[in-house]
Amino acid sequence: MSEPFSRRLTAALRSKKSALVVGLDPRVTELPSTLLDRYRAEKGLTLEAAAEAVLEFNKGLIEALHDIVVAVKPQLAFYECLGLPGLAAFRATVNYAKEHSLLVITDGKRNDIGSSVAGYADAYLGETRLGEASYCAFPSDSLTVNPYLGSDGIIPLVERCQKYQKGIFVLVKTSNPSGTEIQNLDCGSEKVYEVVGRLCHEWGQSSLDSDGYSAVGAVVGATYPAEAAKLRKIMPHAYFLVPGFGAQGAKPEDVVACFNTDGLGAVVNSAREIIFGFNKRGGDYRTAARSAALEAQKSINKALREEHKCAW
Amino acid sequence: MSEPFSRRLTAALRSKKSALVVGLDPRVTELPSTLLDRYRAEKGLTLEAAAEAVLEFNKGLIEALHDIVVAVKPQLAFYECLGLPGLAAFRATVNYAKEHSLLVITDGKRNDIGSSVAGYADAYLGETRLGEASYCAFPSDSLTVNPYLGSDGIIPLVERCQKYQKGIFVLVKTSNPSGTEIQNLDCGSEKVYEVVGRLCHEWGQSSLDSDGYSAVGAVVGATYPAEAAKLRKIMPHAYFLVPGFGAQGAKPEDVVACFNTDGLGAVVNSAREIIFGFNKRGGDYRTAARSAALEAQKSINKALREEHKCAW
Numbered sequence A, B: 001m002s003e004p005f006s007r008r009l010t011a012a013l014r015s016k017k018s019a020l021v022v023g024l025d026p027r028v029t030e031l032p033s034t035l036l037d038r039y040r041a042e043k044g045l046t047l048e049a050a051a052e053a054v055l056e057f058n059k060g061l062i063e064a065l066h067d068i069v070v071a072v073k074p075q076l077a078f079y080e081c082l083g084l085p086g087l088a089a090f091r092a093t094v095n096y097a098k099e100h101s102l103l104v105i106t107d108g109k110r111n112d113i114g115s116s117v118a119g120y121a122d123a124y125l126g127e128t129r130l131g132e133a134s135y136c137a138f139p140s141d142s143l144t145v146n147p148y149l150g151s152d153g154i155i156p157l158v159e160r161c162q163k164y165q166k167g168i169f170v171l172v173k174t175s176n177p178s179g180t181e182i183q184n185l186d187c188g189s190e191k192v193y194e195v196v197g198r199l200c201h202e203w204g205q206s207s208l209d210s211d212g213y214s215a216v217g218a219v220v221g222a223t224y225p226a227e228a229a230k231l232r233k234i235m236p237h238a239y240f241l242v243p244g245f246g247a248q249g250a251k252p253e254d255v256v257a258c259f260n261t262d263g264l265g266a267v268v269n270s271a272r273e274i275i276f277g278f279n280k281r282g283g284d285y286r287t288a289a290r291s292a293a294l295e296a297q298k299s300i301n302k303a304l305r306e307e308h309k310c311a312w
Helices: A005-016 A032-043 A047-065 A085-100 A116-126 A149-163 A179-185 A191-208 A225-234 A252-258 A286-305 B005-016 B032-042 B047-065 B083-099 B116-125 B151-164 B177-183 B192-207 B225-234 B254-257 B285-306
Strands: A020-024 A071-074 A102-108 A126-130 A134-137 A141-146 A167-171 A218-219 A240-241 A266-270 B020-026 B069-074 B103-110 B127-128 B134-137 B142-145 B165-171 B218-221 B240-241 B265-268
Touching: A005 A102, A005 A167, A020 A047, A020 A085, A032 A047, A047 A071, A047 A085, A047 B127, A047 B254, A071 A085, A102 A116, A102 A167, A102 B225, A116 A126, A116 A141, A116 A149, A116 B069, A126 A141, A126 B047, A134 A252, A141 A149, A141 A225, A149 A191, A149 A218, A149 B177, A167 A191, A167 A225, A179 A191, A179 B151, A179 B192, A191 A218, A225 A240, A225 A252, A225 B240, A240 A252, A252 A266, A252 A286, A252 B177, A266 A286, B005 B103, B005 B165, B020 B047, B020 B285, B032 B047, B047 B069, B047 B083, B047 B285, B069 B083, B069 B218, B103 B116, B116 B142, B116 B151, B142 B192, B151 B165, B151 B192, B151 B218, B165 B177, B165 B192, B165 B225, B165 B254, B177 B192, B192 B218, B192 B225, B218 B225, B225 B240, B225 B254, B240 B254, B254 B265, B254 B285, B265 B285
Parallel strands: A020 A071, A020 A266, A071 A102, A102 A141, A141 A167, A167 A218, A218 A240, A240 A266, B020 B069, B020 B265, B069 B103, B103 B142, B142 B165, B165 B218, B218 B240, B240 B265
Antiparallel strands: A126 A134, B127 B134
């Protein structure tokens, strides 16, 4: 792990010719029923059974997709609601993804200040030191974070990113309809999300890699392509993590604005359409996920080429 | 649990004549050394040893403080950085506090949309359903949350609050210096934090209890008393969770603006000065914590009486 996170992300994009991230959002009620049934038969209807089914589901997805997605993005809420067994499944998922050379973007939207945010940084990006020993609780490559508390909440994370070659993605312009309530407030000549974009740009200045990308990325929804284009100019050095593609309605041509002209600078998340692809496509969930992911990869790459943004 | 969270909070304020919340922020490096040494001797320098020391520390604090604080506020970052053993200690702490009739405000500053935020709601406020079985992963009474994603991120939490008689505290105006970077942006005639205050007021309208308090509280730092006074008017029905008292510099007279004239409507968090009080005061950490908490309680009540705000 001698390279900055942004370099590792760029290398993965180039070698896989893919900007696709798969969201590992394993809602228990939507898992393939045979999978849950097997663990239920063993352990009853317990959190342990659900968590083991989730882990097997994730492992199957990782095996089916590791060569066509650059990263997995586990959404912590789906693991936390399964309690300690759920968090054990999360940790095992992280490790399994890394064994398959996938980057892990933990979607926790964490935020706090001082020693609290340092605690999150230790938990997901750095290490917890106990005397001469040290441990990483949930060793991810990157973490999503929320900027509402300002620099006090971000700088400690950036320091850990630089020390451990990790990354963060700061929520800037989210993909959901009501994201506008705060993010699109007019403040003078700019909207709140543009101010946040400028802050991210500053936070990233100390961690530029040799391609000019920083450890401070941004979450920018594909559902607002005009805003994404503005943010692309405000934050030329930031990798964008782009939600909203697929199930949330954004099309391949909508995500293009999130990329730089070098074909880099963005990764596109898709969860439901891939991981629960078997609902539409039938058959084994892994085969369906692979088909859905290949289609997504192809459609994004086509849109990038049409805009002359694909230099891979 | 037949009463809304806000009613239970009011009842605790009245019966204990205290508005004090103790922050359970057990930084491992600051625990009494004898405590950590004992578990280290048993288990080595492991996350398990650290988590057991944390749990014993918290239990001692709960026993020493349960009659003079209305709630405990565990900061999740300090448990997450200890991995699964840390989260087991968090869960045991929650249960131990409830056995001692304390309300639990889990400080997680969670935020997301759709089924993700529903997952957090299930994990901390509601229950995770698995067929006919249901479990609450980390059964808290209330959760701190971040509003940057707008109503989509809050409404699902409010629904769970109403169903399960729980509460949320939304970050509105935080106590840290750089909170101003986003929260104090001017947007027309108001600042961002005032707009967020108005949103909280709306989000709370459907859950007013018989005293007029809602399930939607707000985090309002004592370090900005003028802003707190404005927010008190914007959100008359919200309980304020007030950080910044004590170690962060706010004085008893600064927190008074956060209360309504009925002496209700706010609870004041203090962590470091209480739980690590032994550093200044010497002696057993529990005795020192109790002395520090009694002093804080007394000084807040005195300031409230001087402003004729104490009707208990």
